[in-house]
Amino acid sequence: MQLPVGSYKVRPSPFGGQKMPEMRAADRQTSAVLIEREGSFFVYEPSLGLIGSGETAEVAYQKFQAARRNLMADVERAGLTMEREGSSKPGLAAELGIFIAKACIVMVLIVAIGAIGAVKVIQSAQGAAVAIGNALGSGKTISMVDVVHKSGEVAHDLQSLSDDNKKALLSNIGIVSRELTPYVEAWRNPPDNPTK
Numbered sequence: 001m002q003l004p005v006g007s008y009k010v011r012p013s014p015f016g017g018q019k020m021p022e023m024r025a026a027d028r029q030t031s032a033v034l035i036e037r038e039g040s041f042f043v044y045e046p047s048l049g050l051i052g053s054g055e056t057a058e059v060a061y062q063k064f065q066a067a068r069r070n071l072m073a074d075v076e077r078a079g080l081t082m083e084r085e086g087s088s089k090p091g092l093a094a095e096l097g098i099f100i101a102k103a104c105i106v107m108v109l110i111v112a113i114g115a116i117g118a119v120k121v122i123q124s125a126q127g128a129a130v131a132i133g134n135a136l137g138s139g140k141t142i143s144m145v146d147v148v149h150k151s152g153e154v155a156h157d158l159q160s161l162s163d164d165n166k167k168a169l170l171s172n173i174g175i176v177s178r179e180l181t182p183y184v185e186a187w188r189n190p191p192d193n194p195t196k
Helices: 057-077 092-137 144-159 163-188
Strands: 033-037 040-045 050-054
Touching: 033 057, 040 057, 050 057
Parallel strands: none
Antiparallel strands: 033 040, 040 050
């Protein structure tokens, strides 16, 4: 019996013997391994768990093919299908279609999230505009008396803080002051021609 037609390359098997001649992907019908051990030959396909043995490679291959045909007949009788190795890979058109579908889903999500964010920003801006309009639009001007009253409220709030909150506030004011000092100094004493 002849092996299937194809472009072959024989490689050593880690189990001893030789690997079944490999075929190009387009011609591949099996990924069986040919093993010779103590004068007997074994044809084994790991992906299906099939094995055929004989005194010659041809006999082993014939038995392997018979076992494979029986397996395929049982699979068909059970109403199942088995994809051949390499046939489960989608083609370029299928991969491109999947990519485009995923890209569309991502774009829809980005637009939806952006729309929600835009609505929230618009609502915040409208709320601020209403508050400013209420403060200024009612014909009421802000006077020094209003500033004095507001500063009195702030002073009252500061006096009612607990000791821990007062310490935390002083610490935060100190940190902010230290961080802003170089900028205030640069504002007060700008360097001479810093860009030249």
